[in-house]
Amino acid sequence: MQARVSDARAPGFWPLAIVFALFVLFLYGPMLTIFVLSFQGPEGGLTLPMRGLSLHWFRQLAQGLGTVDIGAAFRRSLLLGSVVMACTVVLSLLAGLAFRKRLRGGDALFYVAIASLIMPSIIVSLGIGLEFRLVDGGIKAALAALGAQDTLDNYGSALGLLTSALGAHLTWTLPFGLLIMFAVFNRFDRSYEEAARDLGATPWQAFRHVVLPLIGPSVVGVGMFGFTLSWDEIARTSQAIGDVNTLPLELQGLTTTVTTPAIYALGTVTTVVSFLVMGLTVGLVLWLRRRQVRGQG
Secondary structure (H helix, E strand, C coil): CCCCCCCCCCCCHHHHHHHHHHHHHHHHHHHHHHHHHCCCCCCCCCCCCCCCCCCHHHHHHHHCECCECHHHHHHHHHHHHHHHHHHHHHHHHHHHHHCCCCCCCHHHHHHHHHHHHCCCHHHHHHHHHHHHHHHHHHHHHHHHHHCCHHHHHHCCCCCCCCCHHHHHHHHHHHHHHHHHHHHHHHCCCCHHHHHHHHCCCCHHHHHHHHHHHHHHHHHHHHHHHHHHHHHCCCHHHHCCCCCCCCHHHHHHHHCCCCCCCHHHHHHHHHHHHHHHHHHHHHHHHHHHHHHHHHHHC
């Protein structure tokens, strides 16, 4: 006679379940509150209870919030996040491939690459901003020495969205990408690649048709990390972006001037974009896995 498995919960189940539920509420409660308050009516305020239910504050957000150009900030953040994502994927993938072999000085290079994770973000931002200001000084001195007065008069700054801000964001996203790709290649079965080479495939063909499909979901995950980390970044951007602002910086500034639920509507929009990116990533990963299974079948 088979022994029956008891369905009774362990004594510690409910206390742990309550602690976990409180943790989830603490983690996502503020976000849900922002979502709810952003759908208030025209008489709505910044606190509960809600006053009406409408899309009024989203329409006001589309019309603009004072002198702040939300649309331009949104496009800048989207552009920067996309470029950071592409750079993170490419550099992490290339580094993962390179570190499959033992490199002289590889350990030191690895620690240098991930050192920015333990540095305070504002210090990294200040350092990059100072570095580019020194570059500005050198360029201006060189232009003055060459007598290029017209170019000097029209020269602005090397600080910018796709220069200093890009570098600042990569100090945050690239270490995560490297760690993920190193973990992927550490458990990668190279026999598949060797079999492709034995069948006459070139190194590029083996990478394209064998290696890349196998690690495709991880590459997509690295891209998602790169975009979402860049999309929400404030501290590393603040001192390194120059005279323009990304959407998170505009949102931070608006918290001291906007006293209507329009600020909640903006927070809802930015959060929805993050969730859309994550949803598209999950869908792409599932599609790649199904394709991989069909290929093996």
